[in-house]
Amino acid sequence: MRGRRQGRAAVRGVVLLLAVAGAGACGAVQERRDAAEAEATRFVLDREAGRHALLCAALAPGTRDELEETAKSGCREAIRQAIEEDDLPPAGAVRAVDVWGDRARVVLEGDTLFLSQFPGGWKVTAAGCEPRRDQPYRCGIKGG
């Protein structure tokens, strides 16, 4: 009897532990999703307000390097050019957020952004992205 009681207590303990771990994992995922969405929203607002320096700061290092190299200019000028040439279109409101591990996709009304988790938070790895049938997105700004 004592062994059976201990067995039941152990099962209850394991179930409780799994429930706590599951709730913690769900909370962490929601937190990451919120953070990615907040970063994307900031990016969109900075684009609308023409805050080019902040847009540059929001880009992942590899994406920023590629942008500067392609435009053969500094980041702010390259961003201005990208907006002018419609490589970075007006984005509008957030429609969907997908977070898998350290990567995220934020689908907006007029654009899709891809982000990656860096030590300082989420950074934009690609923007101005259009979906293509059976192929990856075509992006106006992306890493090399």
Place this chain on the structure above:
Amino acid sequence: MTSAGRAGRFLRENSLGLAFLAGFLLTLAGQLLAGRAEMNNDLVAAGLPAVGLLAYASSSDFAVDVTENWQSEYLQFFLYIFGTVWLLQRGSPESKELGRAGTESDHDQRTGAHAREDSPRWASARGWRGLVFSRSLGLVMGGIFVLSWLAQSITGTAAYNEERLRDLDGPVGWSGYVTSADFWSRTLQNWQSELLAVASMAVLSIYLRQRGSPESKPVGAPHTATGVEG
């Protein structure tokens, strides 16, 4: 007996399970280190930050690599345990004697009225208890296979989607992943090796010997002897 003597005896008498458990933990740690290094090579090449050991250990990338191997190993044992009830191999110590295919009689299996004093309690039980206990080894192996294959499909979906987002592609759902080439390539490459290993063991043990191993026939046993273990 002293406590050191008792510990030594425990280790000797359980050395098979303990040695393989220790080997499992060491190789899992090795996989963790090698897997993290490989992942970081890819991340750095893509201009993304490398991950720490703890982050890699809790990643879907590590989990799918672990579970895809687990499921295939448990599938192998599950098939072997159930398959050897009915399938025979002339001359192999892995097979029962020819003519004994099937679940055998209660007398042979010491079940029901033929259970002995020292038999497990459920060996003599009638109804579902007897049925379940008589197949418990295969059922548990099969259960672990199903759970680890399910875990592979879930962690695989996460790892696959993380990779797709890195490659600027959209994520897929679980049902999309389990019908994807990635899922079946991971699954089948493990299954084929497990099935080959079982077939090799069943056939090679007809002609080859390993002195002292219960997995082999005695060295002097004839090639034609079936169901004889050393």
